[in-house]
Amino acid sequence: GAVVSQHPSRVICKSGTSVKIECRSLDFQATTMFWYRQFPKQSLMLMATSNEGSKATYEQGVEKDKFLINHASLTLSTLTVTSAHPEDSSFYICSARNQGRGNQPQHFGDGTRLSIL
Amino acid sequence: GQSLEQPSEVTAVEGAIVQINCTYQTSGFYGLSWYQQHDGGAPTFLSYNALDGLEETGRFSSFLSRSDSYGYLLLQELQMKDSASYFCAVRGHGQGGKLIFGQGTELSVKP
Numbered sequence: 001g002a003v004v005s006q007h008p009s010r011v012i013c014k015s016g017t018s019v020k021i022e023c024r025s026l027d028f029q030a031t032t033m034f035w036y037r038q039f040p041k042q043s044l045m046l047m048a049t050s051n052e053g054s055k056a057t058y059e060q061g062v063e064k065d066k067f068l069i070n071h072a073s074l075t076l077s078t079l080t081v082t083s084a085h086p087e088d089s090s091f092y093i094c095s096a097r098n099q100g101r102g103n104q105p106q107h108f109g110d111g112t113r114l115s116i117l
Numbered sequence: 118g119q120s121l122e123q124p125s126e127v128t129a130v131e132g133a134i135v136q137i138n139c140t141y142q143t144s145g146f147y148g149l150s151w152y153q154q155h156d157g158g159a160p161t162f163l164s165y166n167a168l169d170g171l172e173e174t175g176r177f178s179s180f181l182s183r184s185d186s187y188g189y190l191l192l193q194e195l196q197m198k199d200s201a202s203y204f205c206a207v208r209g210h211g212q213g214g215k216l217i218f219g220q221g222t223e224l225s226v227k228p
Contacts, residue, residue, distance in 0.1 A: 006159075034215055043204065044160065044218045093159055097214060105150060105162040106208075106216055113157075 003027065004096050006109025013084065014117055020080045021112045023050075023094030029074035030096035034106070035067075038091040050077040050094075084116045119143040121219035123205055128225045129195055137190045137222045139205035147208045149181050149188045150216065155201045163203075164190065192224070200226045 005024045013019060023033055031052045036044040048069055049057040056069035066088075068080040077096075081088055093111040098104045121141045129135040139149065148167040152160035166172055166181035166188060178191040192199055202223050206216040 032214075043220045046215060046217060049215055095216070099214075105165055106214070107162065108152075108159045110159045 003098070003107045004094065004109045006094055006112060008112060009110060010113045010115075012115045012117065015085050016083055017116070018080055018082045019084055019114060020078055021092055021094075021114075023077045023079070023096070023109050025075045025096045025098075028096075028098040030077075031074060031099065033071065033077040033094055033096045035069065035077075035079050036093045036095065038093060038111075044093065047079075050079075052077075081114065084114070086116045089114055089116045119207055119217045121205055121207060121217065123203075123219045123222050125220065126223040126225070128227065130227050131195055131197060133195050134191065134193050135195060135224065137192075137203050137205075137224070139188050139190075139219055141186050141188075141205070141207050141219075143186075143207050143217075146183065146186075147214060149179070150206045150208060151177075151179050151190045152204045152206060152218075153201050154204065154221075160204065195226050197226050197228070200224055 003026050007022045011019050033050040035047045037047050038044045046059050047062045050069045050071040052071045058064045071077040091111050091113050095106045095108045097106045123139045150165045151163040153163050154160045164179035166179050171180045176193045181188040202221045204221045205219045208214045
């Protein structure tokens with residue numbers, strides 16, 4: 001079964017709306033989670049590393065004020081796309097790894113397809 | 118920085134064997150992973166190599182040569198359902214092991 005849950009799976013909204021995406025680790029605690037963005041026919045681009053109890057670490061070129069990340073608990077990270085515009089339309093995916101169990105792979109949520117009209 | 122190269126597309130027939138290569142350049146290396154992604158879906162984990170050699174998981178195998186900064190994914194007895202994008206990804210040191218992905222190889226399996 002799924003080890004990482006992501007919600008919602010799809011969002012369609014008007015330009016200027018802020019959208020919150022949740023990522024939950026199931027059955028394990030994740031002090032670190034990752035947020036990726038994927039445009040059609042392209043690779044997954046790491047946006048930021050979400051750190052429980054501290055500020056997220058953003059990759060170069062990613063606006064931290066545009067993509068707000070909150071990792072308030074050991075099982076939940078949220079990504080808020082603020083004042084979304086059509087160019088923010090993309091597939092957003094989170095991932096987490098069970099760091100408490102040795103060499104475990106990253107598991108991904110099912111992704112959120114965001115469409116801004 | 119980190120960069121990975123893999124072929125953009127590969128075509129093969131059902132029942133065949135296909136190898137998808139990946140070369141990487143990294144400032145820190147902590148293993149090479151392979152993920153499969155079907156259209157519209159999330160990436161699913163296939164295989165991981167931290168040490169040199171071959172890892173076998175059913176019809177899928179993955180190989181790593183750290184001295185050559187090279188790895189490959191081998192898919193045997195291809196099935197139509199194997200048509201998907203395949204990504205190699207490097208795991209860096211620290212920060213919980215963030216993954217940097219290659220551009221992906223689109224595999225088309227023909228009857």
